[in-house]
Amino acid sequence: MDSYFHSVTLDEELCRGCTNCIKHCPTEAIRVRDGKAKIIDERCIDCGECIRICPYHAKLAITDPLEKIKGYEYPIALPAPSLYSQFGTKFTVNHIIAGLLELGFYKVWEVALGAELVTRAVNDFLSNKDFPRPVISSACPAVVKLIQVKFPELINNIVPIKSPMETAAKIAKEEMSKAGYPSEKVGVFFISPCAAKVTGVKNPVGMKNSAVDGVIGISEIYGLLLSKIKDIKKAPDLQKSSGAGVGWAISGGESRFISGLRYLAVDGVENVTKVLEEVVMGKLKEVDFIEALSCVGGCVGGPLTVENPFMAKARIDWLARNKVDKQQELAKHPDWQELMFTEKIKPIEVLKLDDNIAIAMQKMENLEVIEKFLPGLDCGSCGAPTCRALAEDIVRGQADEVDCIFKLREKVTEMAEGMLEISQKMPPSIRKKDK
């Protein structure tokens, strides 16, 4: 497979080669090799679990630096709704938007407003189309990737509608162009809690090209933005979004406004995996709509956020309740047809053992034989997350049986015993006769 871009990477300097990350990766995409973690790029869904778990902060997400906005005469900020949860409640959304303008953005177009448009689009779409149930929201790119890698059976259940970020980017650009700004001078930048969104912009799913020109991590600008916000005395009324859009930052926020459907909201990649597994087996018959977010709590728990996710969740709760009506904004914007995906979502077939099923079956048989001889401790010392994963790596030709320290010890003992036996053998010329 070609080298494939994704956001989550390793800082080799900081990595100590421990086994924390390999154990927590939901797609078993990490191995430790030569004392350093290695990410198997095609398997990585950019959920950021390893970023959260690494005690040495050796995992990071590639994002764009703030300087990149200087490349455009008219840079536009697209703040994720979760940004609103990162500062104390004495700062309002208006303060935060004003702060972004202070940072050098020419305009701010709220992703929360994009989210409201998406909600409307999803509602219209679901009432107009016969769609395989339960439908699964496409809002979280890590979940979409998880489905591509691990649950390709469910690709047809994904709602084929663009994310709030893409919606916001598209409309922000259209508005600028209508107002006469030359398109090459306008750049839109997502202010992101999320590593998967970076990948989603570079390698979009469901569309040919992303309308977003750069993704800047919340953690990247946090300090600077806070210093600007602190200086703002009285912020003008800049917020256009309502509580309905802001609520998308937390688990359940999207579902709240899906009308007439029985919904289920699940967060945290492990929980999402369990739910999807049940969907495949036809177990969740009562559910029509699934909102699945990879991070615990939703985007407020994103790997690029700063604030404690539970505090952040509480703040979004308050905000979402406070301001639930500015619906006139929605009326200005296009109908849902324009927000549909234009490309089909494709499965990412990296988990199968071989392209040929017959050969894969033989490999599986070998794998199971090998697994029987491994200790079954899942200790991780071999660099694979479980004994079974090591067995799988061995049949794929990517590891060796003696990578297992217990196997190695066995081999060494065998050799030592052999040596001892040989060392006791004497040449016949000096051998003494037994008495």
Added chain:
Amino acid sequence: MRDNIVKPMVMSYFVEKGNFTCAGEASSKIKNKLMKLGFPSSLIRRVAIATYEAEMNLVIHSWGGVIKAEIKPDVVCISITDTGPGIPNIDKAMQEGYSTAPESIREMGFGAGMGLPNMRNCADTFNIESQKGKGTTIKMIIR
């Protein structure tokens, strides 16, 4: 390699009566193995649904039984055998919406009477035999 000389892979699981904690594990393992083997996702989904419904029926209605999957490169054969109590009227049991599940089971979200019809829809060949007092055997072929 020619498909017909490949030795089929057999997976077999005992499913205990009334054990809701482990219910679904056998189906999940079969599904995951098919995925590793590279089967098309449409087949995997049908196998997953059919085995899951069968597994739940073993847990809910039978005295316990065995799910066996025989995997060949072009086909998956699934057989489910239990030791009783058997189904008195198969035609009735196969009807959509027919269920003898008691209220306590319905409260758990089962008992819509859709399990057997779902299995039949997922399978290319579906065969059920049952004798009251002896037990039930279902054979499904999915390709």
